[in-house]
Amino acid sequence: MEPNLTNILNTPSQSHPQLLKIWEASVRATHDFLNEQHILQIKTLIIQHHYFDHVQLFHVEREGQIAGFMGLAYQKIEMLFIDPNFFDQGIGSMLIQKAFELGAHEVDVNEQNIRALEFYKKHNFQQIARSELDAEGNPFPILHLKLKKPSV
Numbered sequence: 001m002e003p004n005l006t007n008i009l010n011t012p013s014q015s016h017p018q019l020l021k022i023w024e025a026s027v028r029a030t031h032d033f034l035n036e037q038h039i040l041q042i043k044t045l046i047i048q049h050h051y052f053d054h055v056q057l058f059h060v061e062r063e064g065q066i067a068g069f070m071g072l073a074y075q076k077i078e079m080l081f082i083d084p085n086f087f088d089q090g091i092g093s094m095l096i097q098k099a100f101e102l103g104a105h106e107v108d109v110n111e112q113n114i115r116a117l118e119f120y121k122k123h124n125f126q127q128i129a130r131s132e133l134d135a136e137g138n139p140f141p142i143l144h145l146k147l148k149k150p151s152v
Contacts, residue, residue, distance in 0.1 A: 011057035011069060019052060019059075019069050019081075026081040033112040033140060041136070055079065058098055060091045070095040077107040096123050105147035110140050117143065124148050 011019065023046065027039060034042075045051070055071030055078045068082035068091040077099050082091050107125060109116045125145040134140045 011059045011066075013053070015057075015059070015066060016052045018066050019057070020046060022066060022069060022083045023079075023081045025084050029084040029087070030113055030115050031110065033110070038138065045136070051079075056102075058095060060094055062086055062089070062091070067091050068095060070099060072099060072102060072104050075104050075106060077104050080107075092119060093123070100147075107145050108142050109145060110134070111143050112140060120145050 020043070024039065024043060027034065027042075031039075052071065055073045057069060057071050059066045059069040061067060066083070067086035067089075069079070070077060070081075071079040077096075080092060080095055080099075107120055109120060111117070111130070124147055126148050127143050128146045129144040131142040131144070132139070134142055
């Protein structure tokens with residue numbers, strides 16, 4: 001069955017271990033600028049600070065499993081990760097559309113994550129600012145993006 005907007009579900013907390021596995025697989029597939037130590041540090045922070053509890057989570061299921069998920073807080077996409085087995089199948093675009101429906105219009109992205117940056121640009125985001133360091137003070141610049149206002 002092809003995914004559509006009706007397949008976007010609120011994600012129960014018992015799914016957090018599965019989300020963490022998807023996060024790690026997605027990061028390993030797309031964040032080649034991170035070394036093993038950085039990935040494990042971030043994973044530890046996600047667990048210790050219960051990051052998934054601080055956002056409204058949505059996921060898309062394919063083939064009986066979670067294929068991708070998104071976390072929203074206020075009007076910002078705080079996380080969007082797709083299982084690499086489901087890359088390029090429209091799941092990220094579905095989640096972005098749901099974010100738009102819910103009023104989200106901001107997202108941050110690692111500058112070195114070219115795939116994600118191009119994805120967000122394709123969905124009408126533009127850079128409004130840049131931070132030299134990530135949230136943990138590492139030298140991985142963060143681009144702050146905002147949805148372009150439609151031209152009248």
